[in-house]
Amino acid sequence: MDRHVAVTGASSGLGEAIARAFGAAGDHLTLVARRSGLLEAVASAFAGRARVAEYDLATSDPAAWLPAAEAAFGPVDVLVNAAGCQVIAPFADVTPAAADEMTAVNFRAPVRLVRAVLPSMRARGVGAIVNISSIGAAAPPPYMSDYVATKAALAAFSESLGAELRGTGVNVLTVYPGPMNTPMGAAGLRTYGNAPSARMMPMGDPAGLALAVLRAVDRRRPRLTYPRGYALMRWLPPPAGFLVSRFGPRPVTPSTPGTR
Template sequence: MNLQGKQVLITGGSSGIGYAIAEAVLAKGSNVVITGRRHDVLREAAERLRQGGRVEYVAADVSTEEGRKTTLEFTLRALGGLDVLVNNAGGVRAGRLEDTSEAEIRAMIEVDLVAPILLTRAMLPVLRASGDGLVINVTSGIALVAAPFYATYAGVKAGLAKFGESLRREQKGEGVHVMTVYPGATDTPMMRSSRAGPELGFVREPASAVAAAVIEGIEQNAFEVIRGGEARAKMIALNRDDPAALDKRFLDLKPALAEAVRDHSAL
């Protein structure tokens, strides 16, 4: 896809990976709407982004029916149509499953899985009408290699990935492509409450690097973008070929990892 002149909606676009993607698509000549729950943060982000092109913003919670309706109506008014939907908004609560509240579990399911599914459903007719539509689902490397203490998060992110795979095949030949992004540990506000570092396999990269890879994937009509380089590729292969070996590796890391992520929360 050539992004010049495309109309792009990015959920969770006021910071982190969403903000970096907004910067990157603006640099390619796209027009952008960003969404989020905090009006002031969105306004400030939009003001900075407007240095690179046309940006509008709408404060809406896409995990609610009203928020999705508001997002759809505003986007169509602001852009006149839609070519690219980036499902980036998400939340996480790490820790042992039995220490995770039902409210936290349900929040991850609603924000990370239900919201992008229902928002995509609402936007599909508009995306199809563009003739060159694209859905980008930002999942997580944990969807490929699940780490302990992220059981619900891994489940919903893997669910989003398989949703995208199925939808890609459903929409094949109908003018809508679907691409799945698997970021690794990324230096974003979402990761600030995590103390897991390189010694535990969490080597953080800047959000701009993820965004650059997303742009490359868009331009190549890729099915997926996997971050983490050779180390991630080796873990994925080991998880497929000898999962017990990876279980043993995580067993050795469990005490330190449990302590490092017990306060990791961004919901």
């Protein structure tokens, strides 16, 4: 398609799968994350059409990588905010530093990046912004208070902006993944000690979500829940919230801050 698609969190999990899907569709890619070796491995599949931006989005200016990316491939046509970090633990055990990191990566960076790419999209009357929130934003599970608050903030930002931009040519897609088969999802299962209530939850496939994101961008959809069954939790937040808060799994081992 020859768009410039910038994907944060492209070194792993959902961001990597989404980047590979846009790459397979013929787009130019800017791949953003800290682990450059993993980014290079993704980029090597799309030689000449993919650049690596090794960058820590928790730093003071999450958009500092953007000018070089736009100098190489032109203005960003699709921004995918997929980078994220998670701690699952009792609130008292989450350090202020870990809480700040979640706020910075999961909420502050996406908003700052949207602020940076939107003026050019508006001027051109075309563009797509994809924000990866979480189904936990609709039905917040226990032991994730800081994490899920950042995801709910991102979802509210994304839904509000999407409504504001309707009719401008710039589409905002808010994505609500359920539990996903990624390193973050696997870390979550370990935190729950592989409890049956955790293992019972259907896990989504990153490649399937990536194709659904591509389709939703092309069809200018406002939101996507994946796997589809979790959409019930977004449509019926009170009963879903009750069930999740009462019967959701409890962490049995200390959680790993971040994803590394």
